Each structure stands twice: as C-alpha cells, then as structure tokens.
Amino acid sequence: MPRAPAISHPLFWRDPALPHVESRRACDSRACYKAHSHPTFSIGAVDQGCSVFTGTGNGQTRLQPGTLVFVPAQCVHACNPEPGLSWGYQMLHLDAAWLQALRLESALATQVQGRLAYITRNPDTYERFTRLNDLLFSNACAHDKDAALIEFIGDHDAQAALPLANAPQRLDRRLAPLFERLEHEDADSLSLAELASSVGMGRYQLIRAFRAATGLTPHAWQLNLRINRARQWLRQGEDMADIAYRLGFADQSHFQRVFKAHAGVTPGMYRS
Helix, strand or coil: CCCCCCCCCCEEECCCCCCCEEEEEEEEECCCCCCECCCEEEEEEEEECCEEEECCCCCEEEECCCCEEEECCCCCEEEEECCCCCEEEEEEEEEHHHHHHHHHHCCCHHHHCCCCCEEECCHHHHHHHHHHHHHHCCCCCHHHHHHHHHHHHHHHHHHHCCCCCCCCCCCCHHHHHHHHHHHHCCHHHCCHHHHHHHCCCCHHHHHHHHHHHHCCCHHHHHHHHHHHHHHHHHHCCCCHHHHHHHCCCCCHHHHHHHHHHHHCCCHHHHHC
16 A cells, blocks of 8 residues: 655655665655756655646646656656645656666666656555665665665566657757757856857747757756756755855845755755
C-alpha cells in the first residue's frame, strides 16, 4: 500500500560518497512548482493525496498514490497538488552522465533515451522504489546504497526498456549556438529580436523552435538554468547573497522568490 514518509516538511538526502544521486521527501505539502526542468534524470513517487502532472506530452495527468513518474533530463514538467489540497511525494535525482554510462554498460542507452516523461502505476515498482529510498535515508553504507540504486535502474530498464523511448524531438541545428550563448550571457539583457536574428530566425519562429526543443521560451529556459546552478552552489555551501549576485538577480529576496517557484522550497531550506 502507498505510504508517506513521516515528515511534514521537505527533507533532502545527499552523500559526498554518492555525488550522482540526491533524494527528497515531503508529506502534507502544498508547495506548487512552475514548469521547469532538471539537468538530472528524475524519478518521482506519489505517496499520499493526488497531484496533477504535465510533461508526458498528453496534457495534464492526475496522479494517485502509488504512481511513479520517470522524467528524463531537460524534460519540462510540473507536478502540483490538486487545488486546496496537500500531497506527499518522494523524488530521486540521478546525474544524467552517470546514468548514461550505466546504460551504455548494459547496451540499453539507445533504447531508453527520450524527451518525454513516463508514468507507471505498477505497485511492485512503487514498493521497490520506496524501499530504495528508505535505504538511501538510512545509515547503511554507501556501497550498499549504490548497489541497490544500480540494481533498481538496471532491472527497470531491462524489464520494460523504459517506454521513455518516445521519438526524441529534433533539435533545430540553428539553435545550437544560441544554447551556447544563453549558457554564458544574461537573457534579460538580450531582446527576443536580437536572439532570433543571431540564429537567422524571426521572433515567432524562434519561440516555436525553442519551445519544441525544450518546452520553454529562451528566457524561461535560461532562468531554469540559473536555478539549477543555484542548486549546485547551495549544495557546495556557497553564500546565498553571493549566489544571487552571481546569477544576476536584483537582490537576495528576488532570488529566493524565483528559487522557491522552481524548487518548492526556499534556498535556505534546500541547502539545509
């Protein structure tokens, strides 16, 4: 039966010995998230209450307890409790390069790549995922945790070839230099017309091509990128005010509002 972790606020697990994985738990949560993406491959489980998920390419999907969602890296998605209600969930984030290497070892990489999320309501998969997360939050040694993680991913990939392998959306090659530019420049200082002109497109054409490739507009994509950098720096213990300044936010308060809109918790809660 689905069960929720016995906590009333988000709880994070990280281990320097296992830098390729991070886990999160929450129950009775009313936090809401803007559409966003992660550089990581994510696995989410609904423990209590119901939520509304977008990211599978089929509009909104209602998720009940016992549901798992597999979200590829860079897949734009959002998962929020039903209006006026709370929910409990678990979320595992896996480093995309680590996962790709693991799949290459098993010759599964080409079979499981995709840009859309995949939902499963298999009770055995949910129970096994929950046991894995229980192990990660326990005092077990890092070796046992890593072995259980690898076994879970490998078994699930081999069993279903993760129907994540929806046909990938093709990336317009003209966007490649724009992605590189947005990695290093502040989109707020660049007009949409300038961005479009730099890759030989009109503004409407750019928005359509960019959204087809990422699910976001150029500005929203870069804002999401900045928040993902903030996550990394917060995990490294860097100063919050310095992070806000380096990422180009007007002030620390602005940074906190944007971070919470994407991550569901304040930067301080995420770091602790």
